[in-house]
Amino acid sequence: MSWDWAFVWQIMPTLLQGLKITLLVTVLGAIVAAVLGLVFAVARRSSIKPLARGTSFLVQFIRGTPLLVQLYVIFYVLPDIGIRLPALVAGVIGIGLHYATYAAEVYRGGIEAVPRGQWEAARATNLTLRQTWVHVVLPQAVPPMIPALANYLIAMFKETPLLSAITVLELMNQAKSVANSSYRYIEPMTMVGVFFLVISLISVALISLLEARYGRKASR
Amino acid sequence: MGDWSGYIGLILQGALVTAKLTVMGTALALVMAFTAGLARLAPFAPLRWLARAYVEFFRGTSIFVQLFWVYFVLPFAGVSLSPLQAGVMALGLNVGAYGAEVVRGAVLSVPRDQYEACIAVNLSRFQRMRHVILPQALPLMLPTFCNNAIELLKGTAVVSLISLSDMTFQAQVVRAQTGSTLIPFATILVLYFAMSLLIAGGMRWLERRVTRGLDGVRP
Numbered sequence A: 001m002s003w004d005w006a007f008v009w010q011i012m013p014t015l016l017q018g019l020k021i022t023l024l025v026t027v028l029g030a031i032v033a034a035v036l037g038l039v040f041a042v043a044r045r046s047s048i049k050p051l052a053r054g055t056s057f058l059v060q061f062i063r064g065t066p067l068l069v070q071l072y073v074i075f076y077v078l079p080d081i082g083i084r085l086p087a088l089v090a091g092v093i094g095i096g097l098h099y100a101t102y103a104a105e106v107y108r109g110g111i112e113a114v115p116r117g118q119w120e121a122a123r124a125t126n127l128t129l130r131q132t133w134v135h136v137v138l139p140q141a142v143p144p145m146i147p148a149l150a151n152y153l154i155a156m157f158k159e160t161p162l163l164s165a166i167t168v169l170e171l172m173n174q175a176k177s178v179a180n181s182s183y184r185y186i187e188p189m190t191m192v193g194v195f196f197l198v199i200s201l202i203s204v205a206l207i208s209l210l211e212a213r214y215g216r217k218a219s220r
Numbered sequence B: 001m002g003d004w005s006g007y008i009g010l011i012l013q014g015a016l017v018t019a020k021l022t023v024m025g026t027a028l029a030l031v032m033a034f035t036a037g038l039a040r041l042a043p044f045a046p047l048r049w050l051a052r053a054y055v056e057f058f059r060g061t062s063i064f065v066q067l068f069w070v071y072f073v074l075p076f077a078g079v080s081l082s083p084l085q086a087g088v089m090a091l092g093l094n095v096g097a098y099g100a101e102v103v104r105g106a107v108l109s110v111p112r113d114q115y116e117a118c119i120a121v122n123l124s125r126f127q128r129m130r131h132v133i134l135p136q137a138l139p140l141m142l143p144t145f146c147n148n149a150i151e152l153l154k155g156t157a158v159v160s161l162i163s164l165s166d167m168t169f170q171a172q173v174v175r176a177q178t179g180s181t182l183i184p185f186a187t188i189l190v191l192y193f194a195m196s197l198l199i200a201g202g203m204r205w206l207e208r209r210v211t212r213g214l215d216g217v218r219p
Helices: A005-044 A050-064 A067-080 A087-112 A115-125 A129-166 A170-181 A187-213 B006-041 B045-060 B063-077 B083-108 B112-120 B124-162 B167-178 B182-211
Strands: none
Touching: A005 A050, A005 A087, A005 A129, A005 A170, A005 A187, A050 A087, A050 B124, A050 B182, A067 A087, A067 A129, A067 B006, A067 B167, A067 B182, A087 A129, A115 A129, A129 A170, A129 A187, A129 B063, A170 A187, A170 B063, A187 B045, A187 B063, B006 B045, B006 B083, B006 B124, B006 B182, B045 B083, B063 B083, B063 B112, B063 B124, B083 B124, B112 B124, B124 B167, B124 B182, B167 B182
16 A cells, blocks of 8 residues: 555544644643642642642642543543543543643642742842832743743643543544545545654744743853 | 453463563663663764664554554565564564663763773773773663563564563453453453553662762762
């Protein structure tokens, strides 16, 4: 069997439809991950010991188990206790929760990298806790986090094909169904690979721009 | 329902496949990481480009796409692989690409004067790598390698989708046969977590071993 361009153009609309879902999942998942990650990061710093310990364990557990299995749990186990989610929602929650644990680590690193002296200076000049966070800590903590968070965004984008296992019709699933109905695997599978490669290469280039702008000065 | 010991046996069989995949995949990843990582630092430019292309390609597409490509497309090129071979190959090559960057970074972070000292005492390139650079670079690589190995373990779940009967696949079988969802999935989650703790523990031990004798050398 050899490469057939006519077939590629024929399946292109279907693949682009899948790509749209893939990008949608990535964006929604990123929002979930960014918010939940912040919750995890704050809960781990909490002075209530059981909360901090529990969160630490949860984060470690989620990081130590496969995303695919977590998706199965959300999609197959939750309906048993009465929570029935559409596949897309289950996928977004699963992938968002998984990457929230990675984002939490980035937030933690960023916040801890702000020197103690800054906190003390804020207290010495009588800033409130809110003012300390908004005007002193976050402006210094956030820029170094940006490249790291962007890296995880790409990683998340590349993991979205897993959602095909819980019947989300994203790029990979569209390619699989095209391949199964036409018995031609070369073109759909290769095109999916090309799509992912091109989008990630562009994003990697964007990240190095971000790094040049926001990266830690000391690491250069 | 009923025959739980049989189902547990099924899942444990799957656990064995998962462990086998992880070990073989890690071995391949390690070889690829050092080959590509050192090739990226080679004085011969085409070798550097080749390694660069390998790293960018495997880091740019997801493990899932690579696995399907290896399993479904390579047969048309006359290379037929069993699901286990396809799994090991895709996992090893994918994680190896991430590892290559780790190797490169660690080797580059060894201070310049170490290289100069090697030239001054007339060591060959091989001796320099083997006796001076790598012993110092290795401790820097291990923590990231540990993360990579855990990523690889997590990646093995994906092979269940190309009908290899690993732990995730067996859990699906149990789910299909019993209709129970919580027990099989909770069981494999715990088993995966135990395996990742095992990897992390092993790596810590290894780290203590390779840093022995380096006290005072590193800050």
